[in-house]
Amino acid sequence: MSAERFTIGTRGSALATTQTGNVAAQLHEISQVPYDTVLVKTEGDVTTGPLSQLGGTGVFAAALRQALYEGNCDLAVHSLKDLPTTQPEGLVIAATPKRADVRDALCARDGLFLAELPEGATVGTGSPRRAAQVLAFRPDLKIVDIRGNVGTRLGRVKGSPAQKDDGGVGRTAQGDLDAVILAAAGLERLGLESHITEYLDPEIMLPAPGQGSLAVEVRTGGSGHPSVDAALETMDDGDTRLAITAERALLARLEAGCAAPIGALATVHGEVLVLDSVACRPDGTDTMRRSATTQTLTVDGAHALGVALAEQLLREGAADLAGL
CATH class of the missing domain: 3.40.190.10 (Periplasmic binding protein-like II)
Incomplete structure (x- = not known):
């Protein structure tokens, strides 16, 4: 086994450290490369007040991403629903492990x-x-x-x-x-x-786009450890990647974040990717549910599905309904 070590960044909450620990242990098991954990304090961890007023979806991700940019860690683990839909230049989501319960x-x-x-x-x-x-x-x-x-x-x-x-x-x-x-x-x-x-049940409450999924992010050139990069490829789950791509494409086209009453859930059924969505009036007095499908089971196909369903929602008044 190589003497090299990889460093993995995490927020300090119990949930974040647990999620990061699980990912790090899996990467170590596959790659046989030991690791160190780097704790990063984020604005969302130290600011009080309603989350919807704290700067949107990226409030928990910015400091972790900065630590990656600056080389303070080789990888960062995020709850995917906390990530803004626009991927910053210089960073890439290298793995989306198999999704947990979405509900x-x-x-x-x-x-x-x-x-x-x-x-x-x-x-x-x-x-x-x-x-x-x-x-x-x-x-x-x-x-x-x-x-x-x-x-x-x-x-x-x-x-x-x-x-x-x-x-x-x-x-x-x-x-x-x-x-x-x-x-x-x-x-x-x-x-x-x-x-x-x-x-x-999602029939009552559709989850947030990306809910139940983790994202392992690295710099564009990789983690700096070939064995770890190979392990990330192994860890990436294809169905999860398709689902979260469709959900996040919908969210991005709606230009919505965690402060918006928007839900989305994509699932692969055989050879079909199904995307369900909901836009709500914030007080719950009106909701708009729409679904779409594609048989193009590629990342590009999933992205196109999310955009197409978002455009349907917009045509039918979702922006006014949800206050986007």
């Missing part, structure tokens, strides 16, 4: 489902997409904007055994909400799936 998850008191929450119940989320789709299904519910790491959010649920993390001390009362909504993939990666009371 949103309800974590409610007393094991309740979304349909079972009492009238006027409080539901916490920092996502306009989740808020709009919850209100479309249950207009009587009260949405509460929340921030914080997964543990902090879970701790907001009445009766939750989740402990408050340091970032939440003194900021918000614990146990003040009836439910919160989080990404199922993040809860499962942290071993916290026992908090999930309902996996929300």
